[in-house]
Amino acid sequence: MTLLFAPFQPAPGLAIWSLIIFGLFWWLMAKYAFGPIARSLEKRDQDIQNALDEAKNAREEMSNLHAENERLLIEAREERAKILKEAKDVKNEIIAEARESAKVESSRIISNALAEIESQKKAALLEVKNQVGAMAIDIAEKVIRKQLEQDKEQTAYVESLIKEINP
Template sequence: MDLLSPNAGTIFWTVVTFVLLLLILKKFAWGPILKGLEDRENRIKSAVYQAEHDQKEAEKHLEEQKRIIGEANKESVKLLNDSKETAEHTRKEIVEQARSEAERMLERAKQEIDLSKEAAIADVKKYAVDISLLAAQKVVGETLSEKQQINLIEKYINELSQTT
């Protein structure tokens, strides 16, 4: 039981050894330990600062990307609307051109019909004149002078015009 009871000499040498160990540790180990802890603390602070800085930069980039996407969306909507307006304008122009072309073709057809009608009437008049001259020559039995032919032709043309 001697080993378990406190002895003043053992306590003294234990305290002296502990104090010497503390002094030796303070002189040789405590500085490097504290320096290591400070370095570690500085690295952690730096890493936290860098992480916060990187997070702020990422948020800035995210906001910038959102802004760019928003502008791109606005621009695409504007381009789409402009394209629709241009297409509608082009469609209207094409329809108007087709309408005016159809009107021109219709007018040209009417003119051709009128010309054909006038040509047909002229042909009928000429044919009627020729028949009238032949009939007159047979009735009269002789050839008419040019003046007589003109008078006779005008007479028959007037009669023919009145009947049509």
């Protein structure tokens, strides 16, 4: 133990001074250097994290928006197809309806015409009958005039005949 290994001997002065120096160093660094640095780094980390989160959110929103647009587009397309189909249906319906009503109308017109024709025919026939009757009477008159004085019974018989012809 004769050899003095000086660095491993506790020295009172060095002990006190290292305590003071390190203590002061610790306190000053905590207050003016490491504390503020650590806090700003923490804050910066948080800011970066927030910014990243925001970017991620924005991206998600964008993709959501995109999906929404896509969806809307598809929906619109479907809507259009639906509308077109509906329109087609309506068109067909209208055409069918029109056709139907035209058919009805035409048949009505035709039947009206037929009825008119019938009545006209009847009227015409009546007219003809009357004319024919008159003519027959005329003829008969002329015929009869020649025989007028023959018999009153004969005239009555002619009139009954005319009645038979024209009911």
